[in-house]
Structures are given as structure tokens and as C-alpha cells.
Amino acid sequence: MGSGVNTATWSLAPVRREGAWRAVFVALATLPLLGLLVFVAWPLALIVLRSITGDDHAWTFARYAALLGSPRILQAGWHSLAMGATVTAISVSAGFAVAFALHRSRLPGKAVMRFALLLPILSPSLVQALGIIFLLGRAGLVHQVTGWNFDLYGFWGLVFANACYGLPQVVLIVSSSLAGTDRRYYDGAEVLGASRWRQFLDITLPQCRYALVAAAFVVFTVTVTDFGNAIVIGGRYRVLATEIYAAVAGQLDFGLGAAIGTVLLLPAVLSIAVERMVARRSGRVADGAMVVQAPRNIARDVGLGLVAFVALAPILATTAIVVYASFARLWPYKLGVTLANYHVNLADGFAPIVTSLQVSLLAALVGTALLFSLALAQRRMSGPLAAVSSFLALLPAAVPGLVLGIGYLVAFNDGPLSGWLYGSIAILVACNFYHYHAQGYLAMVAGLRNVPAALEEVAQCLGAGTARRIGEVVLPYAAPTLASVFFFLFMRSMVTLSGVVFLVTPALNLAAVAVMQLDMNGSVSQAAAYATCVMVVTGLAVAAMRLAAARASKMVKRSRHVA
Amino acid sequence: MGIRGTITGIFFLCLLAPATLRAQTLTVYSALEEDEIAAYLEGAHKALPDLTINVMRLSTGDLAARLLAESAAPRNDVVWGQAVSSLLDPRLAGLLAPLSSPRIDAMPARYRDATWYAPTGYVTAFCVNTEALASRHLPMPRTWQDLAKPVYRGEVVMPDAASSGVGFMQVSAITQLMGERGWALLGKIGENVAQYTPSGSSPCKLARTGEYAIGVSLAFVALQSIDAGYPVTMVVPSDNVGYELEGSAIMKASKNKAAATRFLDYLASPDAARIYARFKTIVTVPGSKPDARQVQMGLPPDLDARLAPVDFRMAARERSAIIARFKTLEDH
Numbered sequence: 001m002g003s004g005v006n007t008a009t010w011s012l013a014p015v016r017r018e019g020a021w022r023a024v025f026v027a028l029a030t031l032p033l034l035g036l037l038v039f040v041a042w043p044l045a046l047i048v049l050r051s052i053t054g055d056d057h058a059w060t061f062a063r064y065a066a067l068l069g070s071p072r073i074l075q076a077g078w079h080s081l082a083m084g085a086t087v088t089a090i091s092v093s094a095g096f097a098v099a100f101a102l103h104r105s106r107l108p109g110k111a112v113m114r115f116a117l118l119l120p121i122l123s124p125s126l127v128q129a130l131g132i133i134f135l136l137g138r139a140g141l142v143h144q145v146t147g148w149n150f151d152l153y154g155f156w157g158l159v160f161a162n163a164c165y166g167l168p169q170v171v172l173i174v175s176s177s178l179a180g181t182d183r184r185y186y187d188g189a190e191v192l193g194a195s196r197w198r199q200f201l202d203i204t205l206p207q208c209r210y211a212l213v214a215a216a217f218v219v220f221t222v223t224v225t226d227f228g229n230a231i232v233i234g235g236r237y238r239v240l241a242t243e244i245y246a247a248v249a250g251q252l253d254f255g256l257g258a259a260i261g262t263v264l265l266l267p268a269v270l271s272i273a274v275e276r277m278v279a280r281r282s283g284r285v286a287d288g289a290m291v292v293q294a295p296r297n298i299a300r301d302v303g304l305g306l307v308a309f310v311a312l313a314p315i316l317a318t319t320a321i322v323v324y325a326s327f328a329r330l331w332p333y334k335l336g337v338t339l340a341n342y343h344v345n346l347a348d349g350f351a352p353i354v355t356s357l358q359v360s361l362l363a364a365l366v367g368t369a370l371l372f373s374l375a376l377a378q379r380r381m382s383g384p385l386a387a388v389s390s391f392l393a394l395l396p397a398a399v400p401g402l403v404l405g406i407g408y409l410v411a412f413n414d415g416p417l418s419g420w421l422y423g424s425i426a427i428l429v430a431c432n433f434y435h436y437h438a439q440g441y442l443a444m445v446a447g448l449r450n451v452p453a454a455l456e457e458v459a460q461c462l463g464a465g466t467a468r469r470i471g472e473v474v475l476p477y478a479a480p481t482l483a484s485v486f487f488f489l490f491m492r493s494m495v496t497l498s499g500v501v502f503l504v505t506p507a508l509n510l511a512a513v514a515v516m517q518l519d520m521n522g523s524v525s526q527a528a529a530y531a532t533c534v535m536v537v538t539g540l541a542v543a544a545m546r547l548a549a550a551r552a553s554k555m556v557k558r559s560r561h562v563a
Numbered sequence: 564m565g566i567r568g569t570i571t572g573i574f575f576l577c578l579l580a581p582a583t584l585r586a587q588t589l590t591v592y593s594a595l596e597e598d599e600i601a602a603y604l605e606g607a608h609k610a611l612p613d614l615t616i617n618v619m620r621l622s623t624g625d626l627a628a629r630l631l632a633e634s635a636a637p638r639n640d641v642v643w644g645q646a647v648s649s650l651l652d653p654r655l656a657g658l659l660a661p662l663s664s665p666r667i668d669a670m671p672a673r674y675r676d677a678t679w680y681a682p683t684g685y686v687t688a689f690c691v692n693t694e695a696l697a698s699r700h701l702p703m704p705r706t707w708q709d710l711a712k713p714v715y716r717g718e719v720v721m722p723d724a725a726s727s728g729v730g731f732m733q734v735s736a737i738t739q740l741m742g743e744r745g746w747a748l749l750g751k752i753g754e755n756v757a758q759y760t761p762s763g764s765s766p767c768k769l770a771r772t773g774e775y776a777i778g779v780s781l782a783f784v785a786l787q788s789i790d791a792g793y794p795v796t797m798v799v800p801s802d803n804v805g806y807e808l809e810g811s812a813i814m815k816a817s818k819n820k821a822a823a824t825r826f827l828d829y830l831a832s833p834d835a836a837r838i839y840a841r842f843k844t845i846v847t848v849p850g851s852k853p854d855a856r857q858v859q860m861g862l863p864p865d866l867d868a869r870l871a872p873v874d875f876r877m878a879a880r881e882r883s884a885i886i887a888r889f890k891t892l893e894d895h
Contacts, residue, residue, distance in 0.1 A: 071894070072890060072894050075894070133774070137772075137774050138773075138774045138775070139695075139772055139773035139774050153757070153758060231760075231761050235757065235758045236756075236757070236758060236759065236893075242726075242761065245726055245761060246723065246725045246726035246761070248624075248628050249622070249624030249625055249627070249628050249726060249761075250624055250723070250725050250726030250727065250728075250731075250761070250886075251725065251726075251882070251883065251886060252627055252628060252631055252649075252652060252654065252655075254628075254631065254632070330791065330792050330793065331772065332772055332773065333792070333793065333794065334792070345597055345598050345601070346597060347597070347600070347601055347604075347618075406628065406632055409629065409632040409633060410632050413632065413633045413635060413636055413638070414635045414636035418636065422638070423638070501621075501625060502625070502628070502629055502632065504619070505590075505619060505638070506590055506591070506617035506618055506619040507617060509619075517597055517620055518597075520596075520597075520620075520622060520762075520764070521596050521597040521598060522596070522764065522768075522784060522787045522788075522791075523791075524768065524772075
């Protein structure tokens with residue numbers, strides 16, 4: 001983040017090295033920036049252009065005038081804002097509490113908490129909404145057991161669905177900050193006699209300020225652009241994202257859809273500006289942070305435990321009920337157990353899961369590498385380049401998947417890159433990675449704040465080569481962040497739907513699209529069964545990779561000891 | 564096969580693609596259901612063993628959006644089973660090639676045009692959940708007029724004409740035939756509507772699981788739900804039966820028009836019609852009628868005569884005006 005932080009570093013370096021440094025950072029920045037230009041800026045520019053091009057190919061702002069004059073659109077806009085604000089408030093406060101419980105409490109069962117947090121990230125979009133209906137619908141399990149009548153469909157149902165999805169993303173971003181706060185701050189405060197509450201206000205919160213703002217940005221934009229939940233749970237509560245769907249798929253009015261999509265970018269652009277401001281004002285994490293050990297405090301643990309339970313139990317329940325429904329003969333009427341739903345009526349059977357695995361591995365590998373070099377290069381960037389690159393890095397969060405998918409189709413169906421991209425795995429990889437670029441980027445930036453600048457400078461003065469410097473100084477500090485970004489991208493790629501639904505071809509189908517096809521085909525139970533398979537495969541893949549990574553790092557440590 | 568193997572494989576496939584395409588491979592976009600596609604393809608494979616047919620299934624709206632987005636360089640040879648009211652949209656109609664074959668030309672004129680023909684179609688039906696109806700002590704609705712009665716407040720789910728082709732079909736059938744009275748009726752029904760859904764089959768899916776008592780939807784989803792064992796009764800409203808045709812066409816940009824024509828000609832054959840009977844409520848291939856099982860589940864035996872005489876071209880022309888007016892009902 002950069003501006004003004006590292007200019008001093010350069011003057012410390014021997015003059016003849018400066019050119020080499022610069023070249024390395026230019027090289028680091030080039031690929032990620034090029035990717036952002038081709039896969040974010042270009043498709044979005046085409047979309048914005050579409051919104052101001054009339055049917056007669058002349059420029060026009062008539063669509064925007066019509067939007068502003070339409071009470072329906074204004075109401076949907078207000079609904080989107082109210083929804084975004086409510087979900088952000090709930091997700092950020094609950095997510096912060098859960099992250100705090102994970103890093104600063106002596107609560108038992110953290111593994112269960114981590115598991116629950118994974119579920120919304122690795123469950124196919126459609127299925128999460130289905131689970132909520134199975135659980136809380138007018139004929140849902142809660143109604144059946146308690147006889148309680150309440151109407152799920154509408155504002156609060158949608159808040160619930162979106163908050164379930166927002167919460168783990170808050171925890172992901174905030175955790176990297178909490179983990180990087182130095183214990184010595186607290187030791188010092190303790191010696192000076194500051195109360196625990198004072199320590200929380202004066203150390204913990206300021207240290208997390210950047211992460212909290214970043215998390216709020218992510219939750220707000222993701223909520224405002226979501227249309228999967230809005231369509232299934234929203235009922236008659238209309239938001240802008242559903243208006244885009246009606247314009248594009250219902251009325252084939254791409255111009256109108258593009259105009260609403262462009263309006264949706266506005267709050268995001270504002271929040272990006274806020275993010276930049278906070279990023280500049282936030283201090284860096286202390287050098288050589290020592291991990292904080294939570295002191296014994298029963299009251300704190302009980303409180304956090306309650307909050308974590310209230311926040312995470314619904315997530316566990318909605319996923320559990322989908323798995324349960326996948327074994328039911330006829331949900332919700334015949335609940336006897338059967339495996340019949342696992343014989344899916346799909347021409348290509350379970351092959352889409354294999355394709356999804358390949359796409360997701362590539363998206364996660366390429367994505368993590370690009371995000372890492374971007375975040376690293378940005379430590380040296382300043383001025384307009386820094387602003388533009390972080391703007392582009394954050395922008396995808398504000399783009400509904402539907403708009404991104406159509407943008408890719410319009411940009412890459414014909415033109416110079418179409419031969420390479422259209423119908424290839426590459427375009428699916430790109431779409432999935434850039435769809436979640438902002439989340440990965442924010443986690444990466446928050447995580448790299450932990451890399452001590454002083455250590456880097458020492459390495460530089462001692463004349464360590466850049467490659468070695470990255471390998472030996474930055475990587476050990478960044479490794480946990482790299483891993484969490486990698487797994488986040490991997491899991492989201494496995495299950496995200498809205499963008500890629502426009503990019504799959506007859507020869508190349510994905511697991512999330514297969515789930516949707518099964519549901520459209522009339523079999524909710526088969527969709528649930530397929531989704532369960534996707535979740536299990538994704539979970540196993542993540543577990544296997546984590547195990548391999550742990551083993552590899554052990555071996556590296558051992559070989560270092562020998563040396 | 565590792566990732567590298569896959570990438571190399573795909574790279575070579577891309578190189579080979581133009582050559583293999585010429586060897587009788589058809590790329591087909593379809594809005595039909597997955598299970599019926601499988602059955603029709605099995606039949607097509609027997610009749611046309613030299614053709615390889617790759618089908619991608621999308622919902623009607625997504626398919627139309629995809630065709631439009633790809634219109635600068637279309638990727639498919641055939642559109643198969645897409646709502647005719649969507650194919651009549653001038654931006655899509657302009658992408659289609661003239662169509663002619665012995666069997667297609669023999670179809671009744673009502674079911675074909677210069678660029679498309681429709682061997683099948685679907686009709687409006689209410690999915691009524693009998694358990695939900697009984698527990699709320701409600702009478703069985705038989706007509707659209709019934710749906711406007713205040714007893715059904717909050718128990719009716721309907722597709723949204725602004726985003727669902729099925730919803731548009733229902734609204735245009737009612738307003739074309741009843742004019743202003745039709746709009747007044749839709750307004751009154753609107754007071755009972757709990758949700759307007761973006762897809763035409765969702766109302767039935769919500770009704771069959773008991774979320775709501777009545778889903779205004781399609782006959783084939785109702786039949787499917789009864790088959791699956793849900794406590795659902797299918798009601799084909801006696802006062803207005805909106806219907807839609809599923810049109811098939813060849814893309815102007817297709818390089819395989821001869822093979823595509825053979826495929827579409829097969830789909831107009833009596834052989835194909837026999838398979839349609841397993842899935843379809845409207846089969847336009849001459850001599851087709853609803854089968855005994857469908858009639859037993861509630862499909863009128865004289866369905867053909869009861870279809871609302873909808874003018875599809877007029878509906879397509881007035882689409883945006885109809886949708887704009889429908890939206891004012893929804894906002895109510």
C-alpha cells in the first residue's frame with residue numbers, strides 16, 4: 001500500500017543496484033496489471049459503453065435519465081442500499097467477534113468453528129439458498145417442528161442469506177490482521193496498568209482498522225451485487241441485481257442491464273475511495289510480531305462463545321439440511337433414506353466436477369501468484385499508478401457475476417483473443433479468478449502488512465538478491481496469507497455460478513452449472529445430491545493440499561536444520 | 564490426466580476443431596429439459612448415426628441472452644426448443660437462416676415460419692398442493708377468475724412476466740383475449756400473489772413442497788411433480804389456456820446447414836413424435852393427442868381446441884409495452 005512507505009528504502013540501497021530493483025518490481029507489476037486491464041477493465045468498459053450507446057449507435061444518456069425517473073428502479077436502489085448496509089453491519093460485527101474468538105480466546109472447538117466458516121465458501125450458490133428454504137421456509141423444518149408461522153421471503157430472509165455468505169469473508173480478512181498484531185503491545189499495556197477494555201480499544205481495534213474497513217467494503221459490494229439469493233429468497237422485495245437479470249434475460253435489453261450494472265458500481269467506487277484513505281492512514285503491523293496468547297478470561301470466552309454459536313449454528317444447519325435432503329426420498333414428504341438421488345440424470349454425469357477441479361486449481365495457482373506479485377509490487381508503487389492498480393484490483397467485487405459473464409462473452413466471443421479464449425478452460429479460470437479478485441487482494445494486502453519492512457531493508461543492505469529476498473524474507477511471513485488466498489480462490493471457483501453460466505460450452509461444463517441444470521430439470525434432491533458431492537470433493541481436495549503443504553514445510557525446516 | 568495434459572489436449576483440440584466440425588458435428592443450444600434431450604438424442608442417433616450432436620442446455624432467458632451476446636460471431640449451428648416468442652424478437656430472428664425440408668414444409672402453417680418450426684409446445688397450468696389447500700380449508704381453484712378471490716390472499720405464486728417467458732406467455736394470452744378486463748383481472752390476482760418468480764417452473768416447485776398452496780406454472784412441471792409423488796393436482800384453467808411453442812431453427816452463420824437440416828427434419832418425424840408424447844403436453848406433428856396417462860392426471864383431451872388463440876407476432880411486437888404495464892401491477 002504503498003505510497004510514501006518505501007521511498008526511504010531506495011536511498012539506502014547502493015546506487016548501482018537501484019536500476020535492478022526497479023526492473024524487478026516493474027516485472028512483478030506487469031503481469032497482474034496486464035491481467036486486470038484485459039480481464040477487468042476491457043469487459044467492463046464494453047459494458048459501460050453499451051449503456052451509453054443507443055440502438056441507432058449514437059451516444060445517449062437516455063437510459064440513465066429513464067432509470068432516475070423510474071420509481072421502481074429508485075425503490076430497488078433504496079432496497080439494495082438498505083440491504084447492503086444491514087448485512088454489512090451484521091456480518092462485520094459478528095465476523096469480527098468470530099475472528100476474535102478464533103485468535104484471542106481460549107474457547108474449545110475452534111476446529112468446528114473453522115469448519116463452519118468454510119461451508120458458505122464451498123457450497124454451490126444455489127444450494128445455500130435452497131438450504132435456507134428447507135430450514136426456514138413456510139413449510140420448512142422449523143415450521144414443521146414448532147408450528148411457528150413466519151414468512152421467510154423478503155427483507156429479513158434475504159439479510160439472513162446474505163449475512164451467512166458475508167460472515168466467512170469478514171473472518172478471512174480480519175483474521176490476517178489479528179494474527180499479525182504483536183504480543184509486546186499487550187505486554188506493555190499490561191505493565192502500564194491499562195484495563196483489558198482499554199487494550200481492546202487502543203490496540204486491537206486500531207490494528208484491525210484497515211481489515212475492518214476492507215471487510216465492510218467486501219460484504220457491502222458482494223451483497224449489493226448478489227442476485228442468486230435475491231431471486232430465491234427475496235420474494236417481492238426487489239433489488240437492483242434482480243432488475244439486471246430481468247433486463248438481460250427477460251427483455252434482452254443489454255443496454256438497460258448495463259446501465260443498472262454501471263449504477264451498481266457507484267457505491268463500490270465510493271467505498272474504494274474510503275478504503276484508500278484508511279489504507280493510507282493505518283499504521284503497519286509491528287516488525288517481527290510475536291503471536292498473542294489469550295489470557296484466561298471466562299466472561300470473555302462465554303460471551304464470544306455465545307456470539308460464535310449464534311453466528312455459526314445457522315450456517316451448519318443450512319448445509320446439514322441440504323445433505324439430509326439429498327438422501328430423502330421426496331423432500332419434505334417422504335424422509336426415508338435413499339441413494340437414488342445420487343444417480344443423476346445428466347448426460348455428462350460427474351465429469352463436470354473434474355473440469356471444475358482443473359479450473360479451480362488453475363484459478364487458485366495463477367490467481368495467488370498474480371495477487372502476490374501485485375501486492376508486492378504495490379509496496380513500491382506510488383501516485384496515480386498505485387491508485388489505479390488498487391482501484392482495478394477492487395473493482396470486480398462491485399460487478400455482479402451476471403454482468404461479468406456477459407462482459408466476457410461480449411469481449412472475447414470475437415476479436416483478437418477469441419481464438420485463444422472462447423470455449424477454453426482459460427476463460428473459465430479468468431472469470432472465476434477475477435470475480436473474486438478483490439477479496440483475494442484485500443486478504444493479501446492485509447497479510448503482507450505483517451512482513452517487517454526493517455527485515456527487508458536489512459536484507460537489501462546486505463545485498464541479498466531480490467529473488468532470495470522474496471524467498472527468505474517475505475515468503476515465511478506471507479505463507480499463511482498465501483495459503484488462505486489460495487484456498488479461498490480454489491473453493492469459490494469450484495462452486496460459483498453466475499459468471500460462468502454464460503461461458504460454459506457443450507463440451508466444457510462445470511459442477512456449479514450442473515447443479516443448476518439438475519434443479520431446473522425439476523429435481524431439487526438431485527441438485528442437493530450433486531452439490532453434496534461437490535462440497536465433499538472440494539473439502540477433500542482442500543484437506544489433501546493442506547496436508548501436503550504441512551508435510552512440505554516440515555521437510556524444508558528439517559533440511560535447514562541440517563544445513 | 565494432469566493439468567498440463569489437459570491444457571495440451573485442449574490446445575490440440577482447438578487446432579483440430581475446424582476439421583472435426585466439417586465431419587458432421589453439430590453444436591446445439593437448447594432450452595429443453597435435460598432428460599427429454601437425452602431421450603430425443605437417443606432417437607436421433609438411431610436415425611442419423613453419422614451425426615455427432617453436442618447440446619448445451621440453458622434456460623430460455625439465458626439462452627436468448629447468450630445468442631444475442633454472441634451475435635457478432637455465433638458459435639452454434641442450431642437453436643432447439645426455444646420459446647417462439649423469443650425467436651420472434653427481431654434481434655434474434657435476424658440471426659436465423661431460411662428453413663425448409665419435406666417434413667417441416669408439411670407441418671401446419673400455424674406451427675412454422677420461414678426460419679423456424681415448432682414440433683412441440685407447453686401450456687399453462689396451476690400446480691395446486693392438496694395438503695396445503697386442505698390445511699388452510701381452501702376450495703380448489705379452477706379458473707383465473709378463481710385466483711382473484713380474496714380467500715387465496717398470500718397463497719398464489721406466479722412467474723414474473725418481466726423476466727420469465729412463461730410469465731409473459733400467460734399475461735399476453737390473458738390481455739390479448741380479454742383486453743382491459745384482462746388487466747383488471749391480473750390486478751386483482753396480484754393482490755393475492757405472494758411472489759413473482761423469475762422462472763416459469765419455480766411457482767410449481769414452491770407449491771409442490773408446500774411453501775404456497777397454488778403455483779401458476781406449466782403443465783409439464785405439474786405432471787412431473789405428480790409423477791414424482793408430490794401431493795399436487797394439476798388444474799388447466801378453463802377460462803384461458805396460454806401456451807407457447809418451442810421453436811427450432813438453424814443459424815445463418817452455421818457452416819453445417821445440411822447436417823442441421825437433417826437433424827431438424829428428423830425432429831418433425833413421426834418417430835420423434837412418439838418420443839415427445841412421453842414428455843410433452845403439445846405435440847404439433849399431425850395426428851398427435853395427449854396420451855391416456857396425461858389425461859388421467861388432468862390434461863383436457865381436447866387440449867388443442869382449448870388453447871387461447873394467441874397471436875405470437877402481435878405479442879412479440881407489443882412485448883415491451885406489455886412488460887412495462889405488468890411492472891406497474893407488480894409494484895402495487
